[in-house]
Amino acid sequence: MFDSLSARLEKVGSSLRSKGRLSDADLDEALGEVRTALLEADVELSVVRAFIAAVRERVAGENVLSSLTPGQHVIKAVHEQLIEVLGGAALKVTYAPQPPTVVLLAGLQGAGKTTTAAKLAQWFKSQGRQPLLVAADLQRPAAVEQLRVLGAQIGVDVFSEPLDPVTVARTGVARAAQLGRDVVIIDTAGRLSIDEALMEEVRSISRETNPHYTFLVIDAVTGQDAVHTAKAFHDSLSLSGIIVTKLDYDARGGAVLSARGVVGRPVVFASSGEKISDFDLFHPDRMAGRILGMGDVLSLIEQAERTLDPATTMDAAQRMMSGAFTLDDFLNQLNQVKKMGSLGGIMKLLPGVNKEMRQAAANVDDSQITRVEAIIHSMTPAERANPVIIDGSRRTRIAKGSGSSVNAVNQLLKQFDQMKKMMRQMGQGSMPQLPGGLNKMAQRMAAAQASRGEALPEGFDALARGMQSAPRGATGGPKGKKKKGGRVTPPKGR
Amino acid sequence: MIWWIGLLLVAVVVTLLVVRRRRRRVRPPVLVPERAPMPEILVEEVEAPPSLAEEPSFAQRLSSSRSLFDRVRSLGARSELSEDQLAVVEEVLLRSDVGVETTNAILARLAESGAPDGVVDALRRELRASLDRPREVRREADEGRIPVWLFVGVNGVGKTTSIGKLAYQETQAGRRVLLAAGDTFRAAAADQLTQWAERTGADVVRAEEGADPGSVVHDALGRAQAREVDLVLADTAGRRVNSSNLIDELAKIRRVADRGPGQVVETFMVLDATTGQNALSQAREFLAAAQVSGIILTKLDGTARGGIVVAIERELAIPVKFVGVGERAMDLVVFDPDVFVDSLLGTSG
Secondary structure: OOOOHHHHHHHHHHOOOOOOOOOHHHHHHHHHHHHHHHHHOOOOHHHHHHHHHHHHHHHHOOOOOOOOOHHHHHHHHHHHHHHHHHOOOOEOOOOOOOOOEEEEEEOOOOOOHHHHHHHHHHHHHHOOOOEEEEEEOOOOOOHHHHHHHHHHHHOOOEEOOOOOHHHHHHHHHHHHHHHOOOEEEEEEOOOOOOOHHHHHHHHHHHHHHOOOEEEEEEEOOEOOOHHHHHHHHHHHHOOOEEEEEOOOOOOOOHHHHHHHHHHOOOEEEEEOOOOOOOEEEOOHHHHHHHHOOOOOHHHHHHHHHHHOOHHHHHHHHHHHHHOOOOHHHHHHHHHHHHHOOOHHHHHHHOOOOOHHHHHHHHHOOHHHHHHHHHHHHOOOHHHHHOHHHOOHHHHHHHHHHHOOOHHHHHHHHHHHHHHHHHHHHHHOOOOOOEEHHHHHHHHHHHHHHHHOOOOOOOOHHHHHHHHHHOOHHHHHOOOOOEEOOOOOOOOOOO | OHHHHHHHHHHHHHHHHHHHHHHHHHOOOOOOOOOOOOOOOOOOEOOOOOOHHHOHHHHHHHHOHHHHHHHHHHHOOOOOOOHHHHHHHHHHHHHOOOOHHHHHHHHHHHHHHOOOOOHHHHHHHHHHHHOOOOOOOOOOOOOOOEEEEEEEOOOOOOHHHHHHHHHHHHHHOOOOEEEEOOOOOOOOHHHHHHHHHHHHOOEEEOOOOOOOHHHHHHHHHHHHHHHOOOEEEEOOOOOOOOOHHHHHHHHHHHHHHOOOOEEEEEEEEEEEOOEOOHHHHHHHHHHHHHOOOEEEEEOOOOOOOOOHHHHHHHHHOOOEEEEEOOOOHHHEEEOOHHHHHHHHHOOOO
16 A cells, blocks of 8 residues: 655655754655655656655755654645645636526446546535426436436426437526526536547537536546546646546545646535435545545545534534443444444545555455454443443353453453543543544544644643654654654533 | 554544544534625736746646657667667556556566567567466356356546447347346446447346345346347446445455356456556455456556556456457457567557
């Protein structure tokens, strides 16, 4: 698997820490690592070159801060440059004075246009608009049917006729005007950029319907080809923006950067799942972190919000903070985590998780979790609520009942106890002791939240402040040594 | 053991964040008008970012994607390997999605072996060696069992279309084919497969949306047995590989297909040629869950070169068996490594 860029650069930087400034040779080495990381993230080679040149300029033009290692300094520059390229101008979706506002979707086969059309319709609906979907993909068998089913799910009408795509699109827009719909979304067939006949067809759809917005739908797992596709569609249709799909895959998504770079138009929406609701405006900062392998905490939180049951979550949180967390709650929590997907996948979204941790997580399979569940299931309700009563003979019984060893039971109980302690500390608004890797992660999570201008939750706030006063070496990483951060007074109101 | 505890702690932190966010959202009853008034004008952009595309060198490079291969040809028959030549080779491989690791491995081998008969030939030989493995397609099952081809892959790679095309070719070759519409997730996926069945004269077994795909496959095998079918092609829903639930479900479908009268003789992972480095993790996960025996590389008729299969064959030893080179049913053809390497190097034209 891939090392995160941060880890790579820290390796480069570690030998130079004392120097205080970057020599040309250091910079070359660091930028070489950046290049590899970007290529592994599927950023197109030419875009990588232009990007590296821009970062070099950025680094050269700045004074090296004494508090940053050379490696960190480069990461900072790369991150800033990524956000600049990915973000820059945002497209403001506004509406035509003379409705309907026409939106045209185009792209390769399998990029996810039909699903995106429905998701976009739902988004417009949530903005208080009345969209009409037009199914102009008459190429793929049952594509119209697919859009009809999706339309029915979200309560949006779908227009189509078994005619040619250009006529369907034109009639669809006229029908929307008749029906008083204020947004029309036209789904077109997937096509290869080098298929002249089909490209001409989509051009004539564009001419006939005169869309206010033309979006290229592009798949986040696309490789080097992203630039060819983006350029060809942009040359043909003069795109207003890009919609990226399949962001729920574990791809780094460098294609987004490639397409953005070559088209020079903003990425407007991002689709990150199979459900209609897994669709939102694009966030350049998250994407930047993702390409760098710096984690994507906010996406993780959103994924948690989607999959976790709010009532259970609230309840569990209350119990954790008060220290009344039982093994039953622990079991629930395990199930919740399982719902969120594979451990490796979750680890990818977390910042500051090093390679060793990630691999360890990837090695944890469901059978291991099942074993833990079996041990807990073999306890009586009284034992689960109050593990202190579990004595030697009870341990033997539990081990037998779950088909594991007394040793495993002991280990589980011990770790549960430690975890409970940590939670209580957090509940009291103080800094729990975390292993080195987690320490760093918590810091980054706090930074990610803070960068969004959101107030930090109590407890967590304290955690973050504790981190800041923690010795710098704590960010050094993967050795797994425990570092103690400063204790802080609990925030008001607790 | 310690790591899942760490992970749980993370889950706890996430849980807390979620809860706080939710609370913050709920608490203050702010009075906002139902819908903020929208400016009734079309504004394009706030400020134009410096476009990477505007840098002349980049635009030139892009248009020179083809001429890149001219440069490969210009490497000609010279036998020494200079830095410049290796740089050109690196660029060709990277631009074809071969990936950094495999590219570096190939470069190292080239530097070691030299190029006595020219760089192009040396590179071709090296790539060809990576693709040197048996790739025949199995159509026969054990005595008394029905051969099943199972199709797996992520969303949008062309699984259903590939099944349709292969169904056409197999029925044309005189075999009785049955299609199992195991994609019960995507809206109208079964309709799409049914339309292919009508076109090709194959039989089809389907269930309503949301049905258990395992039971569809099971029913298909029952029907196949009753009708003495020669080959069952089983579709599955597109799934991402970083969800253990979806991958478990796939493993279950495979077990059902490989039981009783059925025998899975081929498990094809359908892969879109435009896919980048993620294809490796797709192959790794599908191999583990469904014992993939071959790859169908689709959409090779576009501008993408599908070089990632070189990495997949090297690392995971899964052979490519079919490639999609066009829209027509006959355009899904048996993979020929020589043709593929030539197209990768642009030396075919």
